Amino acid sequence: MSKSSIQFSRRNFLRTSSLASGGLLIGFNLFTACKSDVKPPVDLADLNYNDFNAFIKIAKNGAVTIFSPNPEIGQGVKTSMPMIIAEELDVSWDNVYVQQGVLDTKNYTRQVAGGSQSIRFGWDALRQTGATAKQMLVNAAAARWSVDASELTVSEGVITNKAGETLTYGDVVDEAAVLEVPENAVLKEPKDYKIIGTDRRNVDIDKIVTGQPLFGIDYKEEGMLYASVLRPPAFGQELVSFDATEAKALPGVVDVIQIGDKAKALLGGEKVNWTAQLSGSGKVVVLAKTTWDAFKGKKPSKPFGQMLHL
Amino acid sequence: MPTYQLTVNGKAHTVEASEDTPLLWVLRDHLNMVGTKFGCGIAQCGACTVHVDGNATRSCSLPVASAAGMSITTIEGLSEDGSHPVQQAWKEVDVPQCGYCQAGQMMTASAFLAKNPSPTEEEIKDAMNGNICRCAAYNRIKKAVGVAAEKMA
Numbered sequence: 442m443s444k445s446s447i448q449f450s451r452r453n454f455l456r457t458s459s460l461a462s463g464g465l466l467i468g469f470n471l472f473t474a475c476k477s478d479v480k481p482p483v484d485l486a487d488l489n490y491n492d493f494n495a496f497i498k499i500a501k502n503g504a505v506t507i508f509s510p511n512p513e514i515g516q517g518v519k520t521s522m523p524m525i526i527a528e529e530l531d532v533s534w535d536n537v538y539v540q541q542g543v544l545d546t547k548n549y550t551r552q553v554a555g556g557s558q559s560i561r562f563g564w565d566a567l568r569q570t571g572a573t574a575k576q577m578l579v580n581a582a583a584a585r586w587s588v589d590a591s592e593l594t595v596s597e598g599v600i601t602n603k604a605g606e607t608l609t610y611g612d613v614v615d616e617a618a619v620l621e622v623p624e625n626a627v628l629k630e631p632k633d634y635k636i637i638g639t640d641r642r643n644v645d646i647d648k649i650v651t652g653q654p655l656f657g658i659d660y661k662e663e664g665m666l667y668a669s670v671l672r673p674p675a676f677g678q679e680l681v682s683f684d685a686t687e688a689k690a691l692p693g694v695v696d697v698i699q700i701g702d703k704a705k706a707l708l709g710g711e712k713v714n715w716t717a718q719l720s721g722s723g724k725v726v727v728l729a730k731t732t733w734d735a736f737k738g739k740k741p742s743k744p745f746g747q748m749l750h751l
Numbered sequence: 752m753p754t755y756q757l758t759v760n761g762k763a764h765t766v767e768a769s770e771d772t773p774l775l776w777v778l779r780d781h782l783n784m785v786g787t788k789f790g791c792g793i794a795q796c797g798a799c800t801v802h803v804d805g806n807a808t809r810s811c812s813l814p815v816a817s818a819a820g821m822s823i824t825t826i827e828g829l830s831e832d833g834s835h836p837v838q839q840a841w842k843e844v845d846v847p848q849c850g851y852c853q854a855g856q857m858m859t860a861s862a863f864l865a866k867n868p869s870p871t872e873e874e875i876k877d878a879m880n881g882n883i884c885r886c887a888a889y890n891r892i893k894k895a896v897g898v899a900a901e902k903m904a
Contacts, residue, residue, distance in 0.1 A: 515848040642842070645850065646845065648850075652854050656788075658785070658789065661783060731780040731781070732780055733780070
């Protein structure tokens with residue numbers, strides 16, 4: 442731990458904009474440098490995870506919203522990654538709101554969890570982002586008071602000058618948004634940590650204890666169908682044929698289709714990926730109006746299809 | 752298709768479903784109450800646990816036809832505002848990791864404590880034995896059941 446600069450190019454990892462609705466939006470990248478020609482949007486509806494894979498909004502009332510693209514799968518990143526930002530930004534954890542970034546497979550290529558990498562690779566960038574954002578807000582306050590930024594102190598989102606006057610982050614977000622991104626942000630010493638290293642509750646705890654929608658299986662769309670996949674019973678087996686007559690006659694079953702050809706076509710080629718390697722066999726999918734209808738469609742009285750041992 | 756009268760969290764519902772449809776899918780797909788979770792589908796994991804006339808019951812294996820006319824309570828109805836002692840204890844202890852099994856854990860715990868308000872540690876372990884947690888939050892689950900019991904005392 443040191444005050445030394447970090448390894449990646451600071452010039453290219455963070456950019457800011459003023460939100461049309463007021464407040465400061467910071468776009469930054471956790472794993473790669475930013476492109477030189479993009480700025481975060483002025484409207485939250487236009488968040489694009491191709492240009493920046495994470496965003497922070499600081500509203501005029503001082504509330505901090507962190508938009509994180511990394512999927513929460515029980516490893517705690519929806520809580521722990523924002524904790525790191527909040528630490529260096531120096532805000533009260535109670536004023537931080539965490540919002541899951543949208544699933545955007547077109548624009549965002551690394552929206553996955555795996556290999557215990559989120560914190561390991563995000564650590565420097567998250568701290569630097571928080572520290573840089575803090576420095577911008579301090580610089581804005583310094584300009585307002587016509588003093589040197591080094592004379593100011595910060596605690597939990599409140600900036601104090603030598604005379605004891607204070608400004609909150611919310612007071613200066615609009616001014617900060619138009620400043621140059623500073624390159625001299627100083628990281629906290631670990632002994633000064635107030636959030637990192639402490640035990641904070643899962644940010645989704647209220648939803649979990651009251652049964653509110655949270656998981657993929659809880660997603661609902663008007664008129665959506667439910668799919669159930671019938672896979673070969675053993676690894677390495679292949680679907681030869683299937684007869685969907687009986688399944689299609691069941692109430693609620695809308696269609697029966699075959700998938701897996703795309704993955705199979707990749708096998709043996711140069712661009713074969715791990716998904717194809719794991720699932721390069723034909724599969725039968727029952728589409729139905731409810732989950733139970735789809736399950737029943739997978740279990741007709743006669744054997745569904747023939748499986749070939751390879 | 753037959754229709755069934757269900758009382759869920761004190762509210763009457765009429766649903767149209769085949770008689771073998773498990774209560775779980777009636778709750779999730781027909782009534783859009785997704786707090787009750789699908790785990791194994793064969794009553795082995797406890798993720799789908801609800802109260803049927805006060806008893807902890809695996810909703811994945813209870814046909815809707817058998818649930819008709821009974822009083823069903825799900826995690827959404829354990830309390831109006833998340834203030835049931837079990838919910839409070841779960842928050843205090845910060846039990847969940849991913850949270851997927853926790854509705855079932857809390858429904859088992861609350862039905863158990865209603866019958867045994869001051870359990871021993873062994874009794875808690877026995878009562879919660881049928882609810883599996885893939886994150887292995889078992890120590891916190893056990894602790895939270897004890898905290899909830901203290902709150903109910």
